[in-house]
Amino acid sequence: MLATLNKAKAFMGxxxxxxxxxxxxxxxxxxxxxxxxxxxxxxxEHKLYRQTLDGSGTQFLRLRNYPVESVSLLKVDGKEEDADSFTIEPENGMLFRRSGWPQGARLVEVEYLAGYTLPSDETGAEPATLPENIQLACIMLAQILLRSPGVKSERVGDISVTYDEAGLPAVVKSLLRL
Known part of the structure; x- marks a missing residue:
């Protein structure tokens, strides 16, 4: 989870x-x-990920999860690439390749270690590296969910319930910078 029970309880009083x-x-x-x-x-979550990506046709290729710590496997069009053929821009999950990435569907296979150490209430747990704004967004959204379970409208005669599908509240999106 992106926030701990103890931190959420403190925030919620x-x-x-x-x-x-x-x-x-x-x-x-x-x-x-x-x-x-x-x-x-x-x-x-900080863990090993594996993705198959479309070739971008540019010098940059974006991985889904970041920050990227390392790349353990990179195959382009079925051929394994040397680690010195690309560089990692860890904070935004980009791989840079001076010669460019080929363009085409599902040409690039990548295995990489990325993500943050998530917060934990466990004694002796590794300190969290997940940014505070993401933890706060999680707590605020949880609090909103507890107050209003997402029901937009109700009707008693012939029973009808409509759920709100508006996405994340603006305050949560602003914390996530979406």
Missing amino acids: VSEEDDSQDLTILSALAAASAAIERECNRSF
Whole structure:
């Protein structure tokens, strides 16, 4: 998840000792984390990713997940490339290749280590590297979900419910810079 239970409880004014709402808050944090990753079209977790990409026809190729720590495998049109044939721009997930990337569907296969260390309440956990604005966006979205479960309208006669599909609230988008 993109935020911890303890941080969410502190933000929401819930005592750390009060565990009566923990399951509800954790569920909202999980839903908020999934919605943010879906909206951003990327995963934030630090792990090994594998992607097959279309060749861009330019010198730059964007990977979905970043920051990129390293590339362990790069194949272009089925041929493995040397590590010195490209450079990584870690913060924006770009691979630069002076000779350019070929243009075409599904020509580039990449395996790479990328992402952030996610926050954790576990004792001895590695310190989080996920930016604070993303953690805050997750907590704020979870709080919004807890207040309003997304029902846009209801009708009792012949029972009808309409759900709001407007996407993320503006305050969350601004924290994510979408």
